[in-house]
Amino acid sequence: EAGVVQSPRYKIIEKKQPVAFWCNPISGHNTLYWYLQNLGQGPELLIRYENEEAVDDSQLPKDRFSAERLKGVDSTLKIQPAELGDSAVYLCASSLQQGNGYEQYFGPGTRLTVT
Amino acid sequence: AQSVTQLGSHVSVSEGALVLLRCNYSSSVPPYLFWYVQYPNQGLQLLLKYTTGATLVKGINGFEAEFKKSETSFHLTKPSAHMSDAAEYFCAVSGNNQGGKLIFGQGTELSVKP
Numbered sequence: 001e002a003g004v005v006q007s008p009r010y011k012i013i014e015k016k017q018p019v020a021f022w023c024n025p026i027s028g029h030n031t032l033y034w035y036l037q038n039l040g041q042g043p044e045l046l047i048r049y050e051n052e053e054a055v056d057d058s059q060l061p062k063d064r065f066s067a068e069r070l071k072g073v074d075s076t077l078k079i080q081p082a083e084l085g086d087s088a089v090y091l092c093a094s095s096l097q098q099g100n101g102y103e104q105y106f107g108p109g110t111r112l113t114v115t
Numbered sequence: 116a117q118s119v120t121q122l123g124s125h126v127s128v129s130e131g132a133l134v135l136l137r138c139n140y141s142s143s144v145p146p147y148l149f150w151y152v153q154y155p156n157q158g159l160q161l162l163l164k165y166t167t168g169a170t171l172v173k174g175i176n177g178f179e180a181e182f183k184k185s186e187t188s189f190h191l192t193k194p195s196a197h198m199s200d201a202a203e204y205f206c207a208v209s210g211n212n213q214g215g216k217l218i219f220g221q222g223t224e225l226s227v228k229p
Contacts, residue, residue: 004158031215040124042205042219043159056214091158095215102215106151106158 002026004107006092012113018080021110025073025094032069033104034077035091043091049075079112087114117142117208121220129228134178134193136223138206141187148189149207149217150180159205165189176200201227 005024013019025032030051035043046065048056051072060067064083069075079086089109095102122137140146147166151159163174170182180191189206203224207217 033215041221042119042207043217044219045216048214048216050214056216093158103161103164104215104217106160108156108158111156 004092004094004105006090006107006110008110009108010111010113012115013082015084015114016081018078019082019112020079021077021090021092021112023075023077023092023107025075025092026105028096029094029105030072030097031095031102032075033093033095034067034075035093035106037089037091037109039088046077046090082112082114084114087112117146117210117218119206119208119218119220121204121206121223123223124221125224125226127226127228128196130198131195134191134196134200134225136191136204136206136225138180138189138191138220139187140189140206140208142208142210144210147209148180148182149209150174150178150189150191151205151207151219153203153205153222155202162191162204196225196227198227198229201225 032049034046037043047060049069052069067077089111091109092107093104095104118141120139149164150162153159162178163172165172165182173179178193203222205222206220
């Protein structure tokens, strides 16, 4: 079984430039999460999708961040424009369904460096 | 609101020694508790989880954790450390009606000395 796939693995951009991250969840997983992990800290939830619907985006900075999950499968997270403070690892996770009984499977993450 | 505190950002043990990583949580609802491991440049992997029932939970790679409600703790242990255990460990909590949202601690880096 293929795991959660993320690309790119690494991205270096200059501030004020746009950037996008892509996530392909495990086949059949309805719930998809995007987490932000700053250096030396635990991940923090940015947004959670149930199929194609964003059901929790309260932690997503909507002035510069946007996300979509077309057809309830792949998802894209975008930052425009990027700021120095956005340098972090962006993790995608998926689970069969939402709820505490379902394990979240994490991808390897995209490490973003903003210069 | 829920929160997690991991005591000690860095723990160092000798190979073969006991591993003890501490986690305390705060939750206004019955918690679901998790331990994840993260190897360099990789995503998080679930070690074990507590939902309901038996308070001593066994996970992969010889790790186990005990849920102690009175102490609001969920410490992770392994009787004998192996070099391959060196990694970052995260404790996390979620609660009912949270849609599986995980609240993570800041992590503990485990080093294993030969």
